[in-house]
Ligand code: HEM
């Protein structure tokens with residue numbers, strides 16, 4: 001299990017357990033987390049599952065694929081160096097915890 | 108050959124949700140099949156079937172175990188020659204898939220599509236205004252079909268003439284994905300199939316495509332060395348196959364469902380922005396596309412069952428979307444439901460690349476209609492197709508315009 005802490009723009013924190021092989025997005029949507037829209041359901045086509053990785057955790061993830069990179073160009077909130085799509089991030093046995101910040105808006 | 112025959116403890120079934128009564132209403136069969144077990148040997152399809160949300164999700168996303176090269180339908184390309192050259196995105200695995208998909212992701216991203224929105228809305232308003240004058244019309248032939256057949260090929264950069272050929276081509280693609288398709292191929296199919304293949308190939312060539320469309324953007328990626336010229340032509344073909352029929356079925360069926368559920372229609376009539384949700388819930392509830400097919404990449408254990416090498420495994424996405432362990436009241440059409448996580452458009456690396464333009468088309472044309480009318484009712488019996496693509500052939504309706512309204 002990977003403990004993912006989603007930090008809202010108001011500073012509120014939601015901690016969710018993400019099983020290996022499951023995406024952060026999927027767990028967030030199942031938990032009804034308001035800041036993740038995920039209209040395309042994880043096909044990397046909508047850019048509405050955008051998150052910012054906490055700077056302290058920036059080296060914990062696999063690099064951005066070419067496909068994710070294309071879609072990050074379409075986020076509603078500003079793309080930054082630490083921008084990722086939560087549908088492309090998965091729980092992993094080697095990743096015990098990570099903090100991600102929700103953007104101002106997804107649409 | 109397939110090791111499936113040697114497996115002793117598999118659960119098998121002779122139900123076939125893809126034909127006859129199952130074709131029109133597969134849901135009672137799905138309920139039975141979900142109860143049989145996590146994976147079922149389908150005698151009539153010579154393939155494995157999965158019916159529950161969890162296993163469907165696993166089969167369509169675990170591309171290392173379940174590959175796409177064996178073809179997107181029941182026909183198994185490892186054992187049966189495909190009717191057409193396989194798709195370079197839909198019917199391939201990484202790393203080839205990653206290359207072609209990256210290009211399509213760029214061309215069809217929400218940012219790229221934003222430029223098309225105003226033009227689509229203007230076209231939708233034109234269409235709806237002409238229908239307001241007629242009052243009674245066929246919501247398939249006069250509404251759901253002409254709109255995608257205009258705006259999608261326009262976006263691709265295809266010339267105007269001969270676009271009905273796209274629908275004919277789609278019929279052939281579907282027939283060519285059926286089990287033992289060759290046995291059911293007539294002489295007339297042979298002739299027409301060749302004509303339509305040539306027409307499509309001609310229209311995928313760089314020369315015929317307008318300078319600013321999706322087609323030209325795909326060729327630009329070939330010029331930049333990202334994909335080959337052959338792959339570019341084949342990606343243009345993907346738009347022409349996958350791009351129109353699903354949208355036509357989806358738009359007409361959304362109207363059909365709203366007429367059949369007056370309380371849902373009332374919600375959408377009072378808040379026309381809800382058409383997007385109505386379309387999405389149509390996808391979950393009863394989409395035209397019911398299956399996604401994969402093949403095993405080698406012998407493997409799956410949910411305690413031994414699958415053979417290159418066996419066909421069919422994910423019944425229409426069943427997963429009605430799985431009561433995933434959805435509350437799955438058999439109820441409810442436009443206020445949170446539909447996130449349905450698998451009607453697939454998910455993962457092959458999840459529908461055209462879904463954002465499909466949503467944009469549906470929202471534009473259904474939105475224009477709903478903003479302009481306060482009543483829509485059947486003007487005759489709907490005609491459902493019984494073979495080929497699942498969906499409506501005809502849907503006669505009568506509308507009443509809102510006071511003094513013209514679509515804008
Ligand atoms: C409501 C309408 C539509 C439905 C129901 C639909 C359904 C699907 C499904 C279920 C898949 C997943 C296939 C798989 O996992 O193997 C898919 C993939 C695909 N769709 Fe759609 N689709 C629609 C509209 C469109 C449009 C408008 C386009 C093109 C503009 C399109 C192009 C594609 C392509 C190219 C793929 C293959 C993607 C890949 O393999 O990476 N679709 N579609």
Ligand code: FES
Pocket residue numbers: 025038039040041042043044045046047048049071085086087088
């Ligand atoms: S859910 Fe659509 S891009 Fe991640």
